[in-house]
Amino acid sequence: MSSSVKLATPLGDEKAVLLQRLVEGLDPSSLTWLSGYFAGLAARPSPAAAPQPGAAPQASPQETVTLVYGTQTGNSRLLAERLKQRLEAAGVSVRAFRAGEYPVRELKNERLLYVVISTQGDGDPPDDARGFFDFVMSKRAPALEKLRFAVLSLGDSSYPKFCEVGRVLDERFAQLGAGRLFARVDCDLDFEPAAAPWLEQALERARAEVGTPVTLATVTPLHQGSVPPTFSRDNPYPAQVLANQRITGRGALKDVRHVELSLEGSGLSYEPGDALGVVPRNPPELVDAVLSTLKLDGATEVAREGRTLPLARWLSEGLEITKLSRPFLANHATRSGNAELQRLLTPEGAESLRAMLANHQVIDLLRTHPAAWSAEELVAALRRLTPRLYSIASSQKRVGDEVHLTVARVDYEAFGFRHFGAASSYLSSRVAEQDLVDVFIESNDRFRLPRDGSRDILMIGPGTGVAPFRAFVQERAESGASGRNWLFFGEQHFRSQFLYQVEWQEAVKKGHLHRLDVAFSRDQGRKIYVQHRLREQGREVHAWLEGGASLYVCGEAQRMAPDVHEALIDIYMTHGGKSRDDARAHLDSLREQQRYLRDVY
Structure with a gap:
């Protein structure tokens, strides 16, 4: 700022100069934060202030709003952060906690609590x-x-116990005597439409609880400069594909790809344990199948949420068609009048519903139980296509302005037809040095390497669950961490599905990977999985954990993660002399110490 510029203020020349120096070079977001800070200071009552005769009594200051969030993929954190920012901008005092860090002893003293879970x-x-x-x-x-x-x-909503945790907590708080500020809202994977009104209501109720809200000053930046774009879920970065290499061999039952993307010029950074959000496109074959089955014209223009697009484009890039949801099934059951589908929606049909939602795509329902849909009705009924998250398989310390992924292509036969995944098919078909992929970084603070580089780590990552551990090993090597690294990896066949085999062998040779135990389930008569290798090495696993090692598990949530957990319980019972209940409690304590961390899906 030029020294010749004068501010018309009541501050006096000296303080005006200090103010100019303070705001020199600040970007708009920083200036907005300062405006809220100064407005908050101005709103504080003067210590010497006393009520004037006849004045209305002032409301006593309300307690700080407490915000607790619990997340597996980052969506709850995203919404909690959005609410926190809006509360602070409104002058409302708020403290936010990841659920695992919330001091539960303070719950009895809370007066205003928001839970996003x-x-x-x-x-x-x-x-x-x-x-x-x-x-x-x-x-x-x-x-x-x-x-x-x-x-x-x-x-x-693909799961029968949709939003079960939020529902149970909501009922439990009421059972303990707490009063609802307003009704719970349940959000599907396409969470924005339902979450937005809840956030608005949460803001308004908090403002009401704290009394008259602070009105923020409007600040005009003293320097109008270009602000570099901030890439995020709402504004993804178009990353160029640098490499797309199949890393499973001939005859493998899975097509797994190593994908490298360029982040050059994006300003995006990440840490090991973070995920990359990918904005997918549905497979063209699947779009064509939906159109032909329903006898609809893909060129038909359809409006939804302020956008008008051809139906084929909605089905390609706007709507979810690779996953069947309960609301769509319920809508289709009504349209078809099919008694079998309607029975699935009753309590007696819960198990059959679970199986259908797990095994059927939208096209399977349309083919098996025909019903008439117009283009407008179909677009309104399908949920929005949401980004897919992939564990990042690289350390930025090693690869610089790149990000690497390990992607298993979903491509299988079912019900007499070929089926595809959305993001995996999209990524695996991208051409290196030619195609772009819209991406963003999804931070994952609950899956971090120990800050103390001398701490040992055990990593359990079968299949593509090994991806973040490639990043872990790279990071520890680049940072010179002295702690030992032990990897358990599992797949179906050694010859065709040993993902990153050469890299692991090189890491062992260089001393960057100290132990490697593998399980190839179909290379012998008896299936062997990572949990079997854990039990086989139980004595040493126990010694590492009791010596302070951190344990990480990444991969499939429904079978692998529970099986690994049971193996760990057995290890503490066998080698630690604990009862089953004590072994479980000990693993819970490791979780609380952030020494037993899982990234499961």
């Missing part, structure tokens, strides 16, 4: 919220007559 799989809390959930549901939970609360619940 997801449901993992079929009715389980996220790993980082398990302790919070268990405490609230336990007999140790305090009476909460003075608490006012609201819950925003996230889930996947």
